[in-house]
Amino acid sequence: MQNFEFVRPTSVADAVAALKGDEAQPMSGGQTLMPTMKARLAAPEILVSLTAIDEMKGVRKDGDQIWIGGGTTHATVARETAESYPALSSLAGRIGDPSVRSRGTIGGSIANNDPSACYPAGALGSGATIVTDRREIAADDFFQGMFMSALDEGEIVTAVKFPVPQKAIYQKFIQPASRFPLTAVFVAHFGDTVRVAVTGASSDGVFRWTEAEEALQGNFSADAVSGLSVSAAMMISDLHGSGAYRAQLTKVMTQRAVAALA
Amino acid sequence: MNSIKLRVNGKEVTGQVEGRTLLVDFLRKDLRLTGTHVGCDTTQCGACVVHVNGEPVKACAMLAAEADGAEVATIEGQANADGSLSVVQQAFQDHHGLQCGFCTPGMVMAATALLKENPKPSEAEIREYLDGNICRCTGYHNIVKSIMAASGQDVPAMAAE
Ligand SMILES: Cc1cc2nc3c(=O)[nH]c(=O)nc-3n(C[C@H](O)[C@H](O)[C@H](O)COP(=O)(O)OP(=O)(O)OC[C@H]3O[C@@H](n4cnc5c(N)ncnc54)[C@H](O)[C@@H]3O)c2cc1C
Ligand code: FES
Ligand code: FES
Numbered sequence: 572m573q574n575f576e577f578v579r580p581t582s583v584a585d586a587v588a589a590l591k592g593d594e595a596q597p598m599s600g601g602q603t604l605m606p607t608m609k610a611r612l613a614a615p616e617i618l619v620s621l622t623a624i625d626e627m628k629g630v631r632k633d634g635d636q637i638w639i640g641g642g643t644t645h646a647t648v649a650r651e652t653a654e655s656y657p658a659l660s661s662l663a664g665r666i667g668d669p670s671v672r673s674r675g676t677i678g679g680s681i682a683n684n685d686p687s688a689c690y691p692a693g694a695l696g697s698g699a700t701i702v703t704d705r706r707e708i709a710a711d712d713f714f715q716g717m718f719m720s721a722l723d724e725g726e727i728v729t730a731v732k733f734p735v736p737q738k739a740i741y742q743k744f745i746q747p748a749s750r751f752p753l754t755a756v757f758v759a760h761f762g763d764t765v766r767v768a769v770t771g772a773s774s775d776g777v778f779r780w781t782e783a784e785e786a787l788q789g790n791f792s793a794d795a796v797s798g799l800s801v802s803a804a805m806m807i808s809d810l811h812g813s814g815a816y817r818a819q820l821t822k823v824m825t826q827r828a829v830a831a832l833a
Numbered sequence: 834m835n836s837i838k839l840r841v842n843g844k845e846v847t848g849q850v851e852g853r854t855l856l857v858d859f860l861r862k863d864l865r866l867t868g869t870h871v872g873c874d875t876t877q878c879g880a881c882v883v884h885v886n887g888e889p890v891k892a893c894a895m896l897a898a899e900a901d902g903a904e905v906a907t908i909e910g911q912a913n914a915d916g917s918l919s920v921v922q923q924a925f926q927d928h929h930g931l932q933c934g935f936c937t938p939g940m941v942m943a944a945t946a947l948l949k950e951n952p953k954p955s956e957a958e959i960r961e962y963l964d965g966n967i968c969r970c971t972g973y974h975n976i977v978k979s980i981m982a983a984s985g986q987d988v989p990a991m992a993a994e
Contacts, residue, residue, distance in 0.1 A: 606875055670882055671891070673888035
């Protein structure tokens with residue numbers, strides 16, 4: 572790993588100022604960035620650690636939403652949303668392994684927008700709001716393709732706000748070697764609307780399967796999507812599974828999710 | 834260079850580290866605590882698991898500078914004050930939970946973290962918790978048995994594989 576200057580500010584304002592430096596990059600849990608730097612795919616000159624910023628940590632009620640600080644670890648989210656939002660707790664509690672969950676954060680995962688990451692599906696499926704140091708962005712506008720997001724240079728995810736659906740579930744078909752999803756689906760039922768977010772499948776990253784949402788709105792049953800199909804054209808195809816396989820998994824995992832909730 | 838001050842196995846230590854120094858290298862090279870192993874260096878194998886502020890962490894995926902002010906526990910600090918093995922360590926010995934021993938420090942640290950959080954885990958919970966700890970030798974079964982035994986549960990009651 573190339574060396575860098577290490578700074579560890581204690582406020583969002585100081586972190587934003589430090590990120591104005593040349594070749595500066597933020598780091599939260601480092602569970603993605605550290606391996607990336609070791610492989611020399613990233614080589615910041617200034618590494619701005621976000622782990623000492625208390626105002627970016629914690630889980631609390633914010634009106635009828637749940638506010639989760641961007642620096643909150645997966646383990647803490649799993650523990651502290653177990654009652655208020657069980658589907659999100661279950662998503663967080665199945666990311667990677669316990670050591671990854673002790674360090675990795677929701678802000679890091681959302682900002683990174685890995686096409687196979689879990690939180691982007693949770694945030695998009697819930698219709699969450701991404702809060703940064705300078706604005707609020709709806710999840711629908713935030714995720715912009717594989718490893719791409721609406722974040723500007725030096726912009727930090729300080730929190731994510733989740734509306735709580737009437738019922739929701741995260742169905743993760745695991746790729747056992749990486750422990751990431753091969754394909755996973757987050758289904759949320761808000762009474763009048765249904766949202767279906769899919770991760771691990773598309774080479775455009777997380778997406779909403781709108782045909783399934785429309786079908787489920789009128790008839791919330793696994794049968795409602797049995798006639799639908801997902802195009803394999805944009806699907807990720809690799810040694811773990813072809814595009815056609817992932818397209819099929821998208822449907823099967825959606826059906827399993829609905830069957831478990833209906 | 835960054836000055837750091839932390840507690841390792843209950844003792845206060847200080848150090849001067851580069852930004853890029855990994856916690857595992859600080860432990861192994863600066864403090865000569867070589868019980869924490871490096872199996873992969875790609876955050877996959879769990880041989881480097883230590884506890885930071887009571888939680889399991891892969892020491893190859895954390896900077897030493899991030900541990901400033903933290904309480905770190907390694908395998909060297911697990912034995913009892915009189916030198917006898919901890920309950921988890923003793924169970925690994927009694928139930929052949931290790932062969933070459935390379936993964937063992939990480940396994941013991943992971944198991945100890947699990948039992949603190951969940952004192953009587955089921956076999957399935959143990960296997961799930963060890964998702965991030967890879968063993969090339971044992972086939973895991975005796976590791977799971979060791980952890981069942983360390984939690985005071987009946988080992989023969991476990992299904993044979
Ligand atoms: C073995 C293993 C298994 C894993 N399994 C899964 C899995 O099943 N599902 C899953 O979703 N993920 C998985 N991950 C990834 C893990 O969840 C990471 O923790 C997460 O993707 C990134 O969070 P982090 O806090 O570690 O971010 P970091 O690694 O610190 O940062 C990631 C990127 O985001 C930027 N960044 C960090 N924080 C912020 C912020 N607050 N604002 C703006 N930019 C920021 C960094 O500059 C960097 O580019 C796994 C990782 C490992 C090592
Ligand atoms: S050496 Fe840290 S996970 Fe393998
Ligand atoms: S005992 Fe040899 S790797 Fe586990």
